[in-house]
Amino acid sequence: QPFEFGNGSNAESWQNPSGAIYTDTFRDDRPQFTGMIAYDTNWHMWTITQTPGANGYKIYNDGINHFNGTGESIVNTGVREDKWNICRSKDGGAGYFYYSGDIDEMGIWNRSLTQAEVTQLYNGGAGLNYGVISLVLDLLSPDDAVTISTTSNNFLINVTDNGAGLNNVSILINGTINQTNSSGMIGLYNFSVNNLLEGFHNWSAEAYDGSDSLVESSVRTFTIDTTFPEINISYPVNGQNFPYLVNLNNITLNTTITGTNLDTCWYLYNGTNTTFSCSSGVLVSKNLTLTNQSIVTVYANNSAGNLNNSISDWTFDIFNFNDYTYDPNITESSSTTFIGNFQTGTSISSAFLEYNNTNNSASIGSLGGNRYTLSYTVISPAVGSDTNITWFFWINNVNTTSFNQTVLNINLDNCGSYSNIIAYYY
Template identity: 40%
Template sequence: QVTMWYDFDFVDLYENGLGDVEFTNMRTGKQIDKNYSFVYWGEKERDVRGTDCSGKSINGTTICESVITGKETYSTWLPYNSKDIPLGNIRIGLMTDVKLRDHVDGVWTIGGKKVTKHAIWTANLNVDIVEYWNFEEGSGTNVEGSLGNYNLTSNSSVWLTGKVGSFGMNFSSITGDFAETTGNVTEIDGTNYTVNGWIKINDEKDQAVVWKIGKNINTIDGTAHLLYNSLNGISTDKWIINVPNTEFVIGSTTNADVGNYVMMTVKYNINTNNLSLYKNGTLDGSVITTRDYVVGKFHLAFGLSPGQPAKGRFVADEIGLWNRILSDAEITQLFNGGTGLTFTDVFSLDIILLEPSNNTIFTTKTNFFVGNVSDPSLLGIQNVSLILDGVINQTNSSGVEGNYNFSLTAPEGNHNWTIEAFDNIDNLHNASNGTLLFLIDLTKPLLNLTDPSGTIGINNGTETIVWTVTDENLDTCSFDYNFTNTSVSCTLNTTTFALTPQRNLTFYANDTAGNLVANLTTWNYLSTENFQTFNSSTFETATETFVINITTNGTAPLNANLVYDGVPRSATIINTAGDDFNISRTITVPLVPSNKSFNFNFTIGGVSINSLSNNQTVDQTNFTICSVAPQNITYINISFKNETTSQEDITAIIDSTFIYSLGTISEVNKTLIFSNVTENLNYSFCLTPGDRNLNIELDMTFSNSESQQRSFSLDTILSSTIL
């Protein structure tokens, strides 16, 4: 597993930058041999799998198989088969085998230098730290101390790119830039101290005074130690520590520091008067010297030279001040292979829950739970516990960094889990991704399929499925029929499908855990509806015949009825051939125009059967005196003749009653009563529908001013008649 890693951000390719790794057994202090390899954090593609249930066996059983449904990209550790450190950002890790109760440290060699432990800011660096300035303000002239003890007040407001983070403060001798602490730094007054920071010299014009420890502003008296870089005269391109009346020259790399950040460290031991200068984590030189200072005048200043104008020609970033002597290992740690560090006072064990992911659903009680625990702050891992539903389930006290794999058996239902760990000073640390949820679902959905099933009265081309299904985590439902799988809403509880000769289907219900239940149902029919014959539209009082043709299972139908508009009427059964039967009924259409529904029912073997329901549109039948459209086309005209020999046309008044029907008058009829007191030569009557024969019973009286009243009766079928 990957036990440690470093983040690199180099501006150029560093060939053969990765050297050997030395392993030390921290329990014995002895070096040991371990197999290892380098890896890097990158992206990889993997298959996404799902279930395909489109296959069918010969008998119609659904066959499900695992198939690839797509691809997804995920981040993971990948083999790094190179010793080079590339240009730009990369995280390179160390992969090695870890055994139970291992307590092993690995020391990398990077760029020819051994890097002690992890390249991060650890708690030991906060021991006796006075102040730290990370220069991340990016604007203004004030630099706040990370510990809140001392701020830097500057007359510079130019911010450039820093070594760590985003910004560093620029000091220019042209504009006389400098900065100093806002008060006496009493913590280093008369004691050991270390100053460490990243400095980038801007040009080669003159001396670059970096920092001084001593009296405030630019006075000569009280200046104890002065760090500067000289780029002219005898000490060209030398890093110099100046003490009162003494110039101590350290460093000899010509022009190497101009335009590049270097980490400069100055340590002073007040007991031995040893003054040491480190460059990029390596001791450049030391000297025994005395320190002259004015008690109570210890400021830390940047860009100031005693008794002279400000001589800043550099960018400063990540400056730290301690009132103790940092060890060589700590200085190497701050250098971090050239990447640098920044201050933090937040230290923790890093815990990440890896699997299962949030809201995972299991169909087994026993499952594995994995979390990664790392110790970047070197706090030490005392123990790691798996927490189930807020209660410690099990604890691992191996103390190793890496993945912790717990086997957990839990009851069916909803649960939550996390991992927590104690460090070696009894601080509790929680997972960065909190508490995750999971469900154990061992129960299949409860499915009740009621129809179609058994012996069904009639096959009319469609069939209805009726079901109920319950499950706390119900997901999908479908049915297989005639080699086709059809999805339905589980809560719909009913649906129809078109029939084929197949007389079975399988209904499926699946929950979100993948628990699948399948019910097979079979059925047969007493009869099959082949067709129905009827007019889709008609008129009141018309005669209509309705016919259904069925094929039975060999048993003749009995007790047939036509149910028209909710009223049953007995129907005639005729055996046309074999098991085929016609059931028919002729009716006179009742009054009131509307959409009438109808169906046939009959019995076979004592089972009552209803046919498919249909509809017939009934329009109004209207016989009346002609007027405006649509009653403007004469159907019957009544005119009058004189009873004389010449039989000339005469006028008359009438009083009439028509009982009429398009069908049988005795069953359903309508009545028209018409009278007129003004004599007319004729009277025209119109009919809707005008293309049908009309059965009428007419009683009429007529007369005029010259003749006595006559009576006339007629019982006939009319189409167009002159009376």
């Protein structure tokens, strides 16, 4: 077994037979737990701490807490058999058992170490001159492996002292001391670091305690990224003019976004944000369902929070709301009215209804904002059979979408070919 100390009813020992660790505590209960390899020809650090109460009895291997038991309220440290037993069992009745292995750098404290102190002692397997552990440096902010969008940032460090005092605390950027605070204050330190360069960095802290012993923190990394994503909208091009657009038809939005650490990309059109996947330098095509709104804004940010946007604002000569009132079927030689709603880029200079290859000057009703209602009433032609008649509006010399109206033939005969004769017999 590694060691044992104490005597009488409050004796403790930590035994290590066959690669397992188990306890022989105050009431002879022996809860065994396995899984920590001891006999593997490598060095390991075993740490045992005791405080009264639930989970107060702890066993660590290589800085990791593997077992928690109830801690006793009293631990006697008087000498058993007038000596300390290190690497030998306490009970020699059946012969003493000896620990088979090497032991180095044993330390005994008059208090229980914290998890942070045990981790600091293990030091990733490199070990540490333990002495009196006096200071613990906790890096609080920024988090590890973050990307930051500013070259001036605050670094928060908390210092805990266990009795040896504090001379100074320093922050290190890329392994070099950037600033030192010699106030000797225990608690939170806020270092403001300016003029950080673009790219990858690491930061850490170190402190000297009252005995001038050096304590070092863990190391964190961060990346400075002040570059905004670049956005190119190749279609529709900003300022582009469309002669004729129709409500709810589609046009294709083509955009390419370039940047490092891209996070989220989206576009805003007609009051709706739509997110899309983006990779640096890769063309993305998305369908826009048209309204009379003529601005689309593309946004992109990166993991550092750098947000950029680009706008495409187009114009049109005629916008067709695709809102018509007309008779799809009408009998020949009947009055029929056609109504349509439109918006123009400028005011209307001319408007016609072309019906059956004949232009007719349409009535123009203004709705404000270059929006108009056009209407015209015609007499359907006489036809020898049901016939489709094409019609559409002309506005400022732009022809809009064409439609068909079916003109129905009225069949007149001599009460023979096209008539049903009903005879009544009395």
